[in-house]
Amino acid sequence: xxxxxxxLIQDFLxxxxxxxxxxxxxxxxxxxxxxxxxxxxxxxxxxxSLFIISGVNLLSNHFELKPWILSxxxxxTSFIVTPKxxxx
Numbered sequence: 001x002x003x004x005x006x007x008l009i010q011d012f013l014x015x016x017x018x019x020x021x022x023x024x025x026x027x028x029x030x031x032x033x034x035x036x037x038x039x040x041x042x043x044x045x046x047x048x049s050l051f052i053i054s055g056v057n058l059l060s061n062h063f064e065l066k067p068w069i070l071s072x073x074x075x076x077t078s079f080i081v082t083p084k085x086x087x088x
Contacts, residue, residue: 017055024048
């Protein structure tokens with residue numbers, strides 16, 4: 001069995017995305033239960049759920065171009081879903 005750094009990079013990035021997503025989903029759920037349910041909290045929950053899906057996609061697949069493209073599409077979609085702040 002050969003060792004390749006790109007497997008390590010893909011796994012590291014997958015774990016990082018999953019960890020970030022899980023922590024932020026936990027904080028969003030905590031925010032929802034402490035305060036009222038709001039549209040912004042739901043959008044943040046969707047955003048970080050897409051991070052988790054992206055990380056799991058990288059972790060569960062072999063090194064190919066298709067999982068990377070799908071993960072990048074999910075991350076870009078999560079940036080689009082981010083609620084906009086009002087400018088006063």
